[in-house]
Amino acid sequence: xxxxxxxxxxxxxxxxxxxxxxxxxxxxxxxxxxxxxxxxxxxxxxxxxxxxxxxxxxxxxxxxxxxxxxxxxxxxxxxxxxxxxxxxxxxxxxxxxxxxxxxxxxxxxxxxxxxxxxxxxxxxxxxxxxxxxxxxxxxxxxxxxxxxxxxxxxxxxxxxxxxxxxxxxxxxxxxxxxxxxxxxxxxxxxxxxxxxxxxxxxxxxxxxxxxxxxxxxxxxxxxxxxxxxxxxxxxxxxxxxxxxxxxxxxxxxxxxxxxxxxxxxxxxxxxxxxxx
Numbered sequence: 001x002x003x004x005x006x007x008x009x010x011x012x013x014x015x016x017x018x019x020x021x022x023x024x025x026x027x028x029x030x031x032x033x034x035x036x037x038x039x040x041x042x043x044x045x046x047x048x049x050x051x052x053x054x055x056x057x058x059x060x061x062x063x064x065x066x067x068x069x070x071x072x073x074x075x076x077x078x079x080x081x082x083x084x085x086x087x088x089x090x091x092x093x094x095x096x097x098x099x100x101x102x103x104x105x106x107x108x109x110x111x112x113x114x115x116x117x118x119x120x121x122x123x124x125x126x127x128x129x130x131x132x133x134x135x136x137x138x139x140x141x142x143x144x145x146x147x148x149x150x151x152x153x154x155x156x157x158x159x160x161x162x163x164x165x166x167x168x169x170x171x172x173x174x175x176x177x178x179x180x181x182x183x184x185x186x187x188x189x190x191x192x193x194x195x196x197x198x199x200x201x202x203x204x205x206x207x208x209x210x211x212x213x214x215x216x217x218x219x220x221x222x223x224x225x226x227x228x229x230x231x232x233x234x235x236x237x238x239x240x241x242x243x244x245x246x247x248x249x250x251x252x253x254x255x256x257x258x259x260x261x262x263x264x265x266x267x268x269x270x271x272x273x274x275x276x
Contacts, residue, residue, distance in 0.1 A: 055237070059083065
């Protein structure tokens with residue numbers, strides 16, 4: 001017995017590793033929380049995307065505001081062009097983030113189905129049997145089967161773990177500086193302020209007497225005041241949007257790619273060790 005253990009210690013380690021992994025996979029302990037984390041991230045992305053589109057809408061409305069000065073018509077909303085362009089680019093980032101999270105949800109549902117787990121169970125049992133029992137001319141098909149088994153095992157845990165890595169990295173490293181909830185509130189506050197100025201401008205034009213409207217046409221301070229109102233309102237919004245772009249690119253695009261690459265490299269190294 002001792003001789004058998006010494007001679008086959010690497011195979012026995014693989015048996016223990018695969019059986020423990022199989023028990024963890026069939027227990028579904030990590031799946032429910034992973035699905036909940038992905039769902040929460042997706043809902044959060046939808047909320048922020050909605051805030052960005054709402055801000056884009058009120059800025060577009062403001063860009064249609066015009067002040068008629070003598071011999072020239074000036075669009076007050078021209079100062080909002082840079083921030084509006086940034087909001088549109090941010091909307092594209094949010095769309096990409098939602099697509100990334102949607103793909104994660106699909107993959108997570110795929111690797112947690114009963115069919116996938118039955119396939120993984122069968123593959124691991126055959127894998128462990130094939131470690132000790134060899135057949136004539138089975139080298140190629142054996143190597144191929146072992147690779148498929150490890151790929152199935154890799155996918156089974158890599159996809160749920162992405163949700164946990166995203167959550168931990170956000171809560172401990174990103175959130176202290178880039179809090180999505182607070183940044184979204186800031187974006188909504190900017191949207192409300194721009195909308196308020198739009199409404200005040202429309203109301204003021206409607207309620208002004210003919211005499212006041214004539215005076216406004218020759219009063220450059222009115223234009224300067226209106227420009228400053230818009231400028232002060234959107235003064236910090238660029239920073240809020242850039243911060244949100246950083247968070248969502250890191251959390252939903254960059255980090256999953258890095259995580260998958262590291263796990264792939266780890267699995268590949270296992271294949272190389274086994275061949276050697």
